[in-house]
Amino acid sequence: MRVLHVISAPGQGGAGHQLRLLVRGLPHDCEVVTLARAGMVTAAIRDGGTTVHELGTGRGAATIVGLRRLIRRGRFDVVHTHLYRACVQGRFAARLAGVRHIVATAYHLSEQLIEGRPASAGARALYLAGERAGQATIAVTPAVAGRLRAWGVPEARITVIPKALDPDEFRYDPVLRAVARARLGIEPGVPVIGGVGRLAHGGGFDHLIRAVGEVPGATLLLVGDGPARVALERLAGIEGVADRVRFAGAVGHVREMLCAMDVFASPPGSATAGLVVLEALAAGLPTIYATCPPLEELAAARSAVDGAHRLSARDPQSLPRALRTEVLCHQERHGSRLPPRSAGDRYCAKAMAAAVDRVYDRVTGR
Template sequence: MRVLHVISTLAHGGAEHQLRLLVRRLPHDCEVVTLSRPGAVAEAWRADGTTVHELGDGGNPATTARLRRLIRHGHFDVVHTHLYRACVQGRFAARLAGVRPVVATAHHLSERSVEGRPASAGVRALYLAGERAGRATIAVTPAVAGRLRAWGVPDARVTVIPKALDAAEYRYDPQLRAAARARLGIAPGVPVVGGVGRLEHGKGFDRLIRAVGAAPGATLLLVGDGPARVALERLAVIEGVADRVRFAGAVGHVREMLCAMDVFASPAGPDSFGLVVLEALAAGLPVLYASCPPLEDLAATRAAVPGSHRLSARDPESLPRALRTELLCHQERHGARLPPRSAGDRYSATGLADSVARVYDRVAGR
């Protein structure tokens, strides 16, 4: 089976990384086309043996026409689209090229945004018009699936396949730890609390800064960037912990930063899937989380992952108390790393590829 993956951009990001994990493991002949100019990122994909097409930044009608020609001349059996622009243009282009088995992956849908765009009536209408040109939509979380159904997408067309990770990508390396700490100006023996994510209001990073203020001797490492960074930097000054907070900015891959940490905290609310929490587990870190559906599902079946602790949304002292406890445990272990843990095969890259391959078989009538 020949499959063409259409993605809006190959810039470093969650959707791009999920696609890379998928393409490497699918038992099909896969090619990728990006609707923007990826530059060096495309070269990295090609080095892995993946054929990457670049359509550039032409206007929508011109891009759709070029994409239609690519699909038709490539004799693809299935077209799989990723992210808003690709989902709209890719599904229409596939229909014009005569390819009916079209699958889309919905990564980010909420009341406020559609794949990173403001959720205006026009944006939603265009997305839904494209959805009717496909045969199946993969939602990465039950919340995204619920949003699709609320918009009127038939339940039979929606399949939930969660985000995944390759645990080997996050294995602990003491040399990476030493290099990252030296670059960030963190002494070898200082306990480091880490947080990863886009720095936006409502993500809970302000709570994390205040919690570190109640944990003398610990340094907070925030990895990511966003509109709230300046406000968070000011808060660190107000709380008197500016000298103990490091802003690392956005990174292409978080492995090195996770190696530099000793405790991982994710204070993000219920809209978070918590993939970075699973990455921290794979790196051998104890984790504190406000929301992580994979771990919550396991805890509900009395199969909680060792070294993970869910924070209480109703108790403002839950985070600082749990943080002090984990730092004490870290001290008692004399800094020893925990073993890598996981939330099960369902969230592995191999499990992702198996699930998506079954969707392809279904839409292609196999």
């Protein structure tokens, strides 16, 4: 079966990495078309042997016409769209090209924002119009599924398939650790507390900057970029820890940065859906988190993961206290790494691909 994946911007919100893992695991002839300029994630998809088409940054009717032409030429059996713009334009184009089997994946939807942009009534109406052209919509979290239902997407069309990872991609490498620390100007023996995510206002990284001031001798490594970076750099200066905070910027893959860390923290307010916490566990890091649905499910089932500590929502001192404790434990282990841990097979890339393939089976009647 031939499947065309249409994605708006491969680097947005980790969707590109999810698509890379998906096409690698699907037992079909997959191709990808991106509606944005090529980036590191697109190159990784292409390096994996998948054909990648670049339609550029055009919008509106021209994009739909170009997609329709590509879909007809490729004679695809299924069109699978990813992210808002691709879900609108891609589903219309697939329908115009005569494709009967259309699937979409919704990653980030809220009442206020659609993937970082204001969620106007017109934007929601356009999304729903495109949704009626398809047959199934995959939500990456129960919250996204709830928003789809609130918008009017029929329950029967919605399937929740969580984001996933390949644990082997995050295994610890001391060589990568040394290279990353040398580039960042961090001495080998300095304990490093790390955070990963978009640096947005209200994203929680201000808590980490304030907390690191209460962890003597530790350096804070923030990986990611966004509109709040300048404000966070200014806050580090105000708190007197500017010399102990490193801003690594956006990276194509976080493995090297995770290798450079000794403790991982996902502070209150960070919007990661928990996947980055699972990546840190796979890298052998002790993790401190405010919200991580996969780990919360395990804790509720009394199957807590070793080395994962949930912060108290009512105690503002729980973050610096937990950081001090984990740094001390790291020193007592003489810097040795914890073994890789996971939240179970449900969040493995192979399970995600198998679940998506079952959706294809359902919509095609295979």
